[in-house]
Amino acid sequence: MAKTTIVAFCALVVILGFNTGCKKFEKQGQLQDPGIVLTFDDNMVDNWYSYLPLLDSAGVKATFYICKYNRFTNDQKRKLQEIKKHGHEIAFHTTNHYNMEDYVYKQKHTIDDLMRCEVEAGLKLMNQDGFYPTTFAYPYGAHNGVFDKMLLRYFKSVRALNGTQDYSKSIVPTEKNNLLYGLGIDKSSRRSDQDINSVMESAKDNRACVIFVAHDINTASKYATTLHRLMQILNFAKKHNLKYYTVSEISG
Numbered sequence: 001m002a003k004t005t006i007v008a009f010c011a012l013v014v015i016l017g018f019n020t021g022c023k024k025f026e027k028q029g030q031l032q033d034p035g036i037v038l039t040f041d042d043n044m045v046d047n048w049y050s051y052l053p054l055l056d057s058a059g060v061k062a063t064f065y066i067c068k069y070n071r072f073t074n075d076q077k078r079k080l081q082e083i084k085k086h087g088h089e090i091a092f093h094t095t096n097h098y099n100m101e102d103y104v105y106k107q108k109h110t111i112d113d114l115m116r117c118e119v120e121a122g123l124k125l126m127n128q129d130g131f132y133p134t135t136f137a138y139p140y141g142a143h144n145g146v147f148d149k150m151l152l153r154y155f156k157s158v159r160a161l162n163g164t165q166d167y168s169k170s171i172v173p174t175e176k177n178n179l180l181y182g183l184g185i186d187k188s189s190r191r192s193d194q195d196i197n198s199v200m201e202s203a204k205d206n207r208a209c210v211i212f213v214a215h216d217i218n219t220a221s222k223y224a225t226t227l228h229r230l231m232q233i234l235n236f237a238k239k240h241n242l243k244y245y246t247v248s249e250i251s252g
């Protein structure tokens, strides 16, 4: 009887030990950490490049959704390579930055035209220079279920915009996302510091991550994020130990 009890006890210890080990391992896995996905859209490569030292110093790994790559100069292509080398993700934002819904439903192009011209043609140019985007963002956030389905044949995820006051739409699990709604942090978004802090708090408390969208950094454009806003996010992340995820890391 005693022997049986000892054997059972040992088995329990082994099982508990094993489980504890597994759980501990999972918790230490990077994808379990709450975090921030910082995304920048369009073609402001010169501007982004000038802020690489700041992003590096804060340990940021951001995602740059690129459009109009066919108009990049050789110097801009070199800068984009450099951004990639610093650990950032180079993602895709169409060939010409057309509103895709207008392109199909107002201008009466077919979805095949859309995919061929606005996706495949631009991707091919980037591929030729060694960029292989695996995630996609819609110009102007204009999307629908048909486009999502088509684009998910090419990409691991598609990102639209969160134009609502429901910030929880922009807080997602740290893995296996297909459809993301980024929260704008540009001047044009008119969000307060408090709004941005509370959405980051929420991501932290839920062990999830928040998706932010910006364009250029600290320029006069209304589509730029201010340095103040960027520093607010970087400082919050540092203080609360939030991890920076690229979009491809949380997609799948």
Ligand SMILES: [Zn+2]
Residues within 6 Å of the ligand: 041, 042, 093, 097, 138, 139, 140
């Ligand atoms: Zn854009």
